[in-house]
Amino acid sequence: MTKQARAEQTRSLLLDAAADLLHRDGYANTSMVDISRAAGVTKGGLYFHFSSKDEICDEVQDAAVAVLHAFVARQLTTPSPALRRLADLGYALMSWIDTDARVGASFRLAREMGAQDVRFVAFTRAWLAQVHRYVTEARASGELAATAPLDIVTLLLVVTCVGLESVVASHTVTLESDLVDTLAALWRLVDLSHPACRTP
Template sequence: MSGPERTPCRTRRETMGKTVTKQARAELTRHLLLDAAAALLHRDGYAATSMVDIAREAGVTKGGLYFHFSSKDEICDEVQSAAVAVLHRHVARARGRRPHLRRLADLSRALMGWLAEDTKVGASFRLAREMGSNDPRFVAFVRAWLGQVRAHIAAAHGAGS
């Protein structure tokens, strides 16, 4: 092979004025798709959001979408996982700094902010409301949040608060 050594994951290509690897482009595309799916699911709900809508919103071809996600349920699972990650990051930052009842209040305030500003959390709540009775996978974020609420209440009770 002449020129620089190339491997499938490390091939470079000029994109938007920057040289990026195929892997970096794939990660960017995946994030665009997740953001688009979350925005549409939050705004329009599960039934009104199609894979074509998600691809169009992200500016990605249908083929590009199906390369990353085989179904709408799969992309919904990823939206839920991203929302749960938001919760876990908040809990990790708040760990041990305040009494449990204060952390519970902080968690509740954080949730209100996420619902207003984070489409993945908003989409997760809407999915739980619309689809949770059909499939428990759609309540992943709500279960994680309620689990954290219960943990704070139990710890506060155990501490006599």
């Protein structure tokens, strides 16, 4: 293995460890020492790649944004109504929160740290922008009533997803099913689309 390949592998190990810890324990309870220990990398090796915990948080969110963009790119290869893509994006997000530590960590960072520094809401803002894009497309294609306020429709969908993540993470409620199934049930209660375009 070349020196560059080893460096890339070490960086990847550190990012994976950071995402796991941030998702599980949150920002305040995750230290640089914790990250280096979890990754099996010396503290010096960690600081060679990252100068601070905040820098690692930035990269974790960048990785989560890449997951989002890759999913949207795949969606665009198969033409479908905007509301169908919006619903699928919501289901994907709920699945990622459970299965992808990069996304889970990014959501937790926004919830815990977003009020202190906007750097911690990079992923959630990218996701919000995509939701608004799909809502705007749905209006343009006639899937949403012309009188439906775009910002309010966007907010409704975002609050639903963010609220689900928050109440489950805080153990406020215990779901009988997973986040994807719960969002699907909630989505069926929200009559936003033209009947012909409703998701099953």
